Each structure stands twice: as structure tokens, then as C-alpha cells.
Amino acid sequence: MAGNIAAEVAELLQQMIRNACVNDGSPGSGHELRNADVLRDILDGPGLDIELHEPLPGRASLVARIEGRRPGAPSLALLGHTDVVPANGDDWRHDPFGGELIDGEVWGRGAVDMLNLTASMAVAVRHLADAGFRPQGDLVFIGVADEEALGTHGAEWLMEHLQDAVRADYLITEAGGFPIAGGEGVRLPVVVGEKGVFWCTLTIRGTPGHASQPLRTDNALVKAAEVVRRLSEYKPRADIHDAWRGFVNGLGLPREYTEALLHPDRIDPFCEVLPALGLARQAHACTHTTIAPTILHGGTKVNVIPDRVHLDLDIRTLPGWDRPEVEEMLGDALGDLAPDVEVEFRSADLASISPSETPLWHALERVAQRSYPEARCVPFLTVGATDARFFRRLGTVSYGFGLFSERLTFEDYATMFHGVDERVDVDSLGLSAELWDGLVRESLE
16 A cells, blocks of 8 residues: 555645646745645545635635544644745756656655645545544645745635634644654654744835946945845854754764754854754754845946845744844844834744644654654754644644655755755655554544
8 A cells, every 4th residue: 555655645746746836925926726626636525525715816725624523522634735936947957847756756846845745645635535534533634825925825814714614733734754863763853833934124225326426425235235244144142942952852963963052152163064064054043043135126227326225034033032132133233234224024923832742742753653663753943934833823733744764864855945956755755645644543533
């Protein structure tokens, strides 16, 4: 069965990649209806109630449910998003939307983030329904739109308009479960929380003038370049919070590694020299509130000194941070340029964390040990945003997990998210699908 289910997931994943549900952040992008229709075709049949919700044309999310036989019993939701970020094919070895199967790996945008898990969840739920499985509490599968643009037309819309249809006691979404081998055995990260998201636009002001006379002008573009430099060089002190401490201590690393990763004054220089770039970036981002300048707009005409420039920032905050702390950090980074900069916040989501000592945590570990005997789960704080935060606000215990083969290393996993040459091996697809089957039976039977 393992080989058959892996092949089914691979075929579905290829179709979803080829549908190119690219979300560039605009309301008219995404076109997730294409993937929602594919999922509906897979799930359609006895034992499942299926609904499609489309808040904007083409921005469709699918909700499928196996009704529980005991009212009030704990319920479980499997949540996968159906949209992907843009990809520049010139940078890839293979077509990012070709969905090709090459040497046992499915290539394409979304292969890791997270169409692989979405496809494996859908196939596993269909198999459960075909087997006549009736859980005690409800089992819900959600194929959701718009995750890659903060969920406005997807999970957030569902929670605002159809909360009773999607709410559950427990939820699994992206994206842990990659095996990390160490001296004390395999460790499987479980995403228990995520950093906050503060997207903002800085408006840097200057004075317009004729570009043929640049001497002693107040050029907003030149000033913006200095703003970018200061932000990129700003180095806040590391914060060694409980989730990071639990992750590092759980890995069983050599003592010198553990001590460096858990010391607020040593972790930064350690990350600078760490050979594994993916681990270095993760370690730094997990322990710092970060600022990334990402988009710059300015100027009106080639012969006019620009009087204003707009700079977009992606700020990811640690637990305990709110807008006042972000504003204070920006003021500290900008220094004497702060009076010339206006800050407009476009989104503000606080960091969120679920407890790790729960029945779902222990069920995940037991089921994962069928594939990795003696493996232990360790808590992890993801540095990106997921739809889990909407559910945590209502008290749902929400984790990020999957299950992957040892062919997918932590380094590959970390660098392929929103990167080039994204791909996943077919064995991992089968492991994830069997994980969902086992977890549902362990949790809801």
C-alpha cells in the first residue's frame, strides 16, 4: 500500500504544481479554484461532505468533512494551502510549473511549500473514507487559498465567515517532520508556533529639484539608500526563548554547539561561521526579530530629484513583541533619519505558540516512530507565517508537521522554501500520507 499511496500523492502533486496557482499578493492572483477543483475530484465520493467557498472570483477554498459519531468528542483538522509564490524559470534547472518526476523526485513550485502535504492529506482522507472510517470526533480537511499573502481570502475569511465549519480542537498544517540525525537518534521538529508578521511601508521624504543641479540637494532616493543600509546593518541582541531552547536541547548536539546556540552573546558570531547556511539562517531568524527591506519605489522622471521614496519592509517578530516594540526598534535603527521617515503598517500579526504537552503531540510521536523507531519530537518555532495563527487565536492546538525521508535534508528543506529548484522525493510523499492515516486513527478512532 505504501508504494501505491505514494504514487497517488505524486500524481496529485504534479497536477497541482501544473495548475500554477501563483499568489503575488494581489486580489486577482492565486486562481486557487484550479487546485480546489482537482482536490474536489479526488475527494468526491461516499463518506465525505464537501463544500467550496469562493470569497472572490477564483479564490476558492475547499472544506471536506467526515462527521464524527460522538458529539463533543475531540476533532482534528488537516489544513493545507493550495497557492504558491512566484518563480522565475530562468533560475531553475527544470520548469518550476512542469511538475516533472525526475529520479524519484517531483519538481516544481510548491513541491515543499506546501502542495506536497496538501496532496498527501487529501489522498489520505479519501482512503479513510473509502475504508468506511468513522471517527469519534469530526475529521476536517481544508484546502485553503491565499496562505502566501497572509490568508486574507483564505483561512482568515473562513474563520470570520464560516468558523463553525472549520474550527477544530486540534489542527495540523505546515511544516515540520524533516528528520535530523544526531548522536542520540533521529529528531523530528514539530512547529509549535510562529513569529509575528509586521509588514510596513516607509515613506522617505526629500525636496524635489532639477536633476542637472544635484549639489546639496535633499534627494529622497539617496536618503532611502542610507535607510536601507542602516536597516540591513542593524543588529538587535538575540533572545533565547523557550521554544528555541527546547529545540536545541532536544537535538542532542555536541556541547560546544548547544552552548553557542543558547547563549545570546555567542549565537550571532556562531551563525556567521556555521558552514550549513540553512541552519545558520534558521538559527538567527529563530532568535531575533528581523527586518528585511524588500521593495523600493521612487522617483517620477529621470531629470527630477525625487521628493519621496517608498520602501517596503518584512518584519518578523519574536514572542512578546507588539507594535510599540517594532516602532522603537525602527527608531533605534534609523537614528537621526527617523524624523524624515513615515511608517505605515499594512499588517500586524503577533507571534503565536501552542503547548507541546498535549494528546496530539504524543500521538504524532507514536505514529512517527512507526517510520523512525526511537525518534523523538522536538518543538520548533517557524520563522515564516502559516494559517495556524488564525486557529490558535480561538484556542485550537495547532502544529506544523509532515514526515519526510532522510533524502530531504534540513539544509535542502530550509533553502528550497521560496527558493529555486524546489522538489520533494516520492518516498516522503508516501511517508506523509501514511502519517495522516495513522494519526487520524490514533487521535479519533
